Every structure is written in C-alpha cells, then in structure tokens.
Amino acid sequence: MFRLRPAFWPTLVSLPILVVCLGLGFWQMERREWKRDILHRIEVNQAAAPIALDELLRGDPLAHEYGRVRVAGTFLNDREFYLAARSLRNKVGLQVVTPLRTDDGRIVLFDRGWIPQEQKDPAKRAQGQVAGRVELTGIVRRSQEKRQFAPENVPDKNVWFHVDVPLMRSMAGGKPDAKLDTFFLEADPTPNPGGVPIGGQTRLDIPNDHLQYAITWFLLAAALAGVYLAYHWENGRLTVAGRTKVTSEDAP
Secondary structure, rough: OOOOOOOOOOOOHHHHHHHHHHHHHHHHHHHHHHHHHHHHHHHHHHOOOOOOOOHHOOHHHHHHHOEEEEEEEEHHHHEEEEEEEEEOEEEEEEEEEEEEEEEEOOOOEEEEEEHHHOOOOOHHHHHHHHHOOEEEEEEEEEEEOOOOOOOOOEEOEEEEEEOOOHHHHHHHHOOOOOHHEEEEEEEEEOOOOOOOOOOOOOOOOOOOOOHHHHHHHHHHHHHHHHHHHHHHHHHOOOOOOOEEEOOOOOOO
C-alpha cells in the first residue's frame, strides 16, 4: 500500500508538465491513425485504374484522393497560378497550376509541375505552353487550407502558398461547384514539351513516425513521474507498506 503526501511546489511544477506529456502522447496516437488512413487511401487509390472525370464527379471526389483521373480539354495558359517556394533536387522554384477547360466547358485546376524560378515568364518555356486539346491523367488532391505559421496567399499578385481551389477556379472563370471546388489534379510524370513543367511531384511515400513520437512523450511522462516519486521517497513523504523512508533529519 502506498501513501503519498504531495509536496506543494514539486506537485505544482510537475503536474502540468505530466498532463502535457500525456496529452501529446495520446495526440500522436490519434495522428498515427489519421496517417494510416491516408496511407491506406494512397495504396488503394493508386492501385486502381484511372477513371474518367465524369465518373469522379458522380460520387464524392475526395473518396478518390490520390487516385488517377483522365481528363481532356484546353489549357488556359494565360491564367496560370504560381505556387511559391517549391523545391526540386534542392533547387527552389515554383509549381504551375493551370486552369483546364474541359470539353464540356467545366474548369478544373491542373498542377502541371515544377519550374525553375528563372522560367516563371511563360515566354521562357514556350514549348511547354501547350495549345489546343490535350488528354491528361492527373492525381486527385483536395483543396488546401493555410497551415499554421505559413504565409497568406496574395491573389492580386498571383503569389500562392497553398491551392485555394474555390478562389482559383473563380478567378479562372469557373462557376462555383460543390464538387469541382473540393479538389484539383496533379500531373503524372509524363514529360512536357521542352522539359518543363516537371510533373510527378505528388508525394506518395509519406512517413508515419507518430508511434515513435508518442512513445517519446510517454517515456518523458514516466521519467517525470519517477523523479517526482523518488523526490518524495527521499524526503520521507512516500510510505510503502507502512514503512516510511527515514531522512537524515529524522535520524537520532
């Protein structure tokens, strides 16, 4: 049987830290399940054959996130959007998101891939500014939200840090649509004329390290609890099986 007489200051300092460590540990376990769901979705949808855009739009497009979709139409090259601060092989550049007008007149955002900063001007990559009807395969990605501490988009200067699908589609002339506004497409690795943009930038090998993080937080909580109990034992404030640690102050 244990009997503990908590000391005020050690308890006041240790208890909040213990709660935080345990909370972060359980949060990482929740994040682990969330990441496992994403990885399962990637595995299943990547293994499936490409589907037509009409088939995608018949259900919930996000149910096919990371799946492949066939789409045909014409690029609106004069309405490109630029995602800033994107790197490839340790070189900083941009991602080019081009609106695609499909054969039936719908506007779909298509992330064509990465370009070097010095080729932002379309005139410097004229071969890649494909005119006329194209048939493409893209990977379904959900509309993005601003991450904590990330910069804000600056639409009037065409500087973007995340893909805001509803706003971008609207600026490209697309009508609001409950389904088309939820996703955009990312190019597969098929080379473009002139070599840029470079597609195939979708990250599919997402690490899931949340279990390690959770274990770390739980071990920190256990270590703190051990130090706390050791302090009380050494100071005679912890009784075990009816016996109390005798301190130097209690010795005859």
